[in-house]
Amino acid sequence: MLRGKLPFIAITASLFITSSANSEEIGALFPLSGPNATYGDIFMSGADLAVRHANEDKMLSDDLSIIYEDSQALPQQGVVAMNKLVNVEAVPYVLSAFTGVSKAISTLAQRSQTVAVNGGGVGPDLAELGEYFWNVIPLANNEVGALVRYAVNDLGHKRFVLVYVDDPLGESIQKELEKSLPPLGAELVDAHSIASSAQQFSGVAARVRSANPDMVYVASYGSQQLQIVKQLRDNGVKAQIASYSAFSVPELQQQEEALGSLFTTQSIDWDSEDPITKRFVDDYNAEHGKNPTSYIANYYNAVRVFALLAQDLEEQGKEITGANLLAQRKATDTFKLVGGEVSFQENGTLLAPIQVLEVDGSGSGKVVFVNTAE
Amino acid sequence: MLFLQLLANGLQVGAIYALTAAGFSLIFGSTKIFHFAHGATFAIAAYLFHFALAGLGMHWTFAVLLAAVSAVVFGILLDRLMYAPIQRHEGSFFTVFVASFGIGIVVQNLLGSVFGRGFMSVATPLSNSVEVIPGIYLSPLNGLAIVSAIICFAALHLFLTRTFVGKGMRALSENPELVRTFGLSPRRLSTYAFALGSLLVVPGAIFTAAGTGINPAVGHHVMLISLAATIVGGIGSLRGAACAGLLIGVAENLAMWKLGTQWSEAITFAILFFFIIFKPSGFFGRQTVS
Numbered sequence: 301m302l303r304g305k306l307p308f309i310a311i312t313a314s315l316f317i318t319s320s321a322n323s324e325e326i327g328a329l330f331p332l333s334g335p336n337a338t339y340g341d342i343f344m345s346g347a348d349l350a351v352r353h354a355n356e357d358k359m360l361s362d363d364l365s366i367i368y369e370d371s372q373a374l375p376q377q378g379v380v381a382m383n384k385l386v387n388v389e390a391v392p393y394v395l396s397a398f399t400g401v402s403k404a405i406s407t408l409a410q411r412s413q414t415v416a417v418n419g420g421g422v423g424p425d426l427a428e429l430g431e432y433f434w435n436v437i438p439l440a441n442n443e444v445g446a447l448v449r450y451a452v453n454d455l456g457h458k459r460f461v462l463v464y465v466d467d468p469l470g471e472s473i474q475k476e477l478e479k480s481l482p483p484l485g486a487e488l489v490d491a492h493s494i495a496s497s498a499q500q501f502s503g504v505a506a507r508v509r510s511a512n513p514d515m516v517y518v519a520s521y522g523s524q525q526l527q528i529v530k531q532l533r534d535n536g537v538k539a540q541i542a543s544y545s546a547f548s549v550p551e552l553q554q555q556e557e558a559l560g561s562l563f564t565t566q567s568i569d570w571d572s573e574d575p576i577t578k579r580f581v582d583d584y585n586a587e588h589g590k591n592p593t594s595y596i597a598n599y600y601n602a603v604r605v606f607a608l609l610a611q612d613l614e615e616q617g618k619e620i621t622g623a624n625l626l627a628q629r630k631a632t633d634t635f636k637l638v639g640g641e642v643s644f645q646e647n648g649t650l651l652a653p654i655q656v657l658e659v660d661g662s663g664s665g666k667v668v669f670v671n672t673a674e
Numbered sequence: 675m676l677f678l679q680l681l682a683n684g685l686q687v688g689a690i691y692a693l694t695a696a697g698f699s700l701i702f703g704s705t706k707i708f709h710f711a712h713g714a715t716f717a718i719a720a721y722l723f724h725f726a727l728a729g730l731g732m733h734w735t736f737a738v739l740l741a742a743v744s745a746v747v748f749g750i751l752l753d754r755l756m757y758a759p760i761q762r763h764e765g766s767f768f769t770v771f772v773a774s775f776g777i778g779i780v781v782q783n784l785l786g787s788v789f790g791r792g793f794m795s796v797a798t799p800l801s802n803s804v805e806v807i808p809g810i811y812l813s814p815l816n817g818l819a820i821v822s823a824i825i826c827f828a829a830l831h832l833f834l835t836r837t838f839v840g841k842g843m844r845a846l847s848e849n850p851e852l853v854r855t856f857g858l859s860p861r862r863l864s865t866y867a868f869a870l871g872s873l874l875v876v877p878g879a880i881f882t883a884a885g886t887g888i889n890p891a892v893g894h895h896v897m898l899i900s901l902a903a904t905i906v907g908g909i910g911s912l913r914g915a916a917c918a919g920l921l922i923g924v925a926e927n928l929a930m931w932k933l934g935t936q937w938s939e940a941i942t943f944a945i946l947f948f949f950i951i952f953k954p955s956g957f958f959g960r961q962t963v964s
Contacts, residue, residue: 333786333791334791335791335889335891337791338790338791338792466936492934492935493934493935494935495936497894497939498938498939499887499892499895500886500926500938502683502687502885502886502927503680503926503930503935504930504935506676506680506683506811506930507676507935509811510676522793523792523793524793526792526793527795527886527887530801530886530887531885531887533802534801534802534813534885535813536804536811549792
């Protein structure tokens with residue numbers, strides 16, 4: 301009788317052993333499908349490398365792993381996925397991306413005392429989403445400020461036109477331009493809002509051309525920003541194009557029409573001899589055959605921050621929970637991350653220098669200006 | 675000058691909308707099948723054109739041919755392998771719609787998996803605008819899109835009015851039973867409608883791949899415009915769908931003359947609501963008696 305049940309017992313036992321295998325899990329809400337899925341692939345490459353390094357270094361007693369959920373870069377999908385990560389998977393730490401998604405999940409993060417870390421969204425509001433929401437990326441106010449200072453002071457541009465996607469990020473960039481240009485003696489002469497689903501921009505290009513700007517600031521992301529750049533150029537807009545860190549995606553860096561465009565990112569010296577940065581750059585290069593970008597470094601850093609905090613908590617014999625991670629972050633002055641030693645501001649946002657780059661077809665851009673952290 | 679520029683842009687966009695809307699309207703009018711996957715046909719044609727040109731290095735004529743054949747084959751296969759079985763089992767209008775919607779999603783994801791989810795465009799000097807008169811920029815693609823649309827509509831008109839199959843397709847939309855009485859096969863005519871309707875998206879797909887660029891979700895927008903144009907033009911009216919497509923394209927662009935750019939897409943729905951409320955039969959649709 302027992303013999304007949306043996307296969308069943310064996311399967312049950314193996315399932316039990318598998319499910320109880322020790323693993324420290326964190327979550328990630330990335331766009332894995334839809335028009336912004338290209339960002340998901342980029343973010344994952346950085347996060348996965350950090351997991352590999354943490355496990356190779358045995359930073360934690362259990363292996364670290366990431367549960368990926370598809371946010372499609374949409375707030376609604378993001379909340380559904382966050383609910384699963386918090387209530388079903390019970391992870392203490394979630395990687396987030398995109399301003400809209402990050403804002404949508406922040407309430408749940410706060411309520412469930414789950415740390416949410418953004419490495420991709422740059423809306424300035426992201427600094428004000430509660431103490432459980434952290435940013436390992438400089439926000440748009442820092443990026444826009446650095447770019448306009450360079451454009452006005454060094455290039456002599458005075459007339460700016462903004463083409464922005466109608467969402468919290470686009471609106472925040474518009475506010476930032478309206479605030480930062482007048483003190484420098486420049487002006488935002490026109491701003492064109494577009495729907496996130498829009499694909500036809502020949503009319504927008506005509507409006508932009510008629511405003512005769514020195515610089516066109518594009519505040520969009522994903523496939524849409526490439527379409528905007530192509531159609532602006534195809535339709536006779538000759539003004540310099542500029543944007544924020546969303547321009548650091550490989551497709552745009554290789555786009556012919558984007559050559560000469562300016563964009564901003566967190567300043568990281570990829571040739572640094574700092575051991576953490578060097579290991580990250582070397583291993584990324586070995587695995588992908590190309591240089592990393594700041595987005596990849598941001599999500600590497602986001603995972604590394606967790607590994608460092610969790611390591612400290614384990615050493616103190618404390619449980620790895622969102623509340624303990626937050627307390628430990630507050631107790632830690634500096635973190636050794638890719639790019640050097642950095643600290644979090646009181647609002648949970650990393651302070652980092654910003655660099656202005658020019659799209660030169662190399663895949664990662666040419667640094668033309670570095671603005672120190674302030 | 676801005677008005678003229680927007681009008682010129684609108685005519686090009688409208689020509690593309692008119693062709694895709696006419697394709698959808700032809701299929702819907704003849705077969706009464708809500709072919710939501712019409713947008714997927716558009717995306718397939720655009721991607722294969724791009725792949726043939728940029729990936730395989732084919733001459734553009736072969737790339738156009740490949741796009742056309744793939745669109746027609748996809749349309750016929752859907753009709754034969756999906757819609758026909760559903761209709762045989764007397765599936766409801768809603769069943770057909772859900773099946774077609776599902777195909778659209780599957781195709782979008784397949785294209786993303788095979789060709790990547792990012793933006794693609796055909797690099798061609800034809801999309802570069804030149805200043806023809808001070809303040810007015812036109813690209814060769816502008817003219818080509820309009821000329822192609824005129825040629826396609828002329829050919830379609832001749833086909834539907836002068837050929838036996840064309841007349842049969844028109845009759846199918848009127849009275850399928852009578853078509854059968856005359857010895858014609860509604861099933862076969864339905865396949866012809868799918869082939870022709872799918873073929874009509876090809877010029878738009880090619881001009882979109884070269885002009886605005888494509889991503890796997892490009893079909894959704896096409897479907898939205900086709901649906902709006904079919905209603906505005908009058909359900910079952912090919913001429914109406916074509917005129918409505920042109921109207922929507924021009925209105926989308928001219929809206930930016932005085933209104934903000936964010937109103938560009940909303941204007942499609944404003945036109946749609948206007949017609950639903952004040953002229954439910956559309957441009958050339960039949961009056962209905964309740």
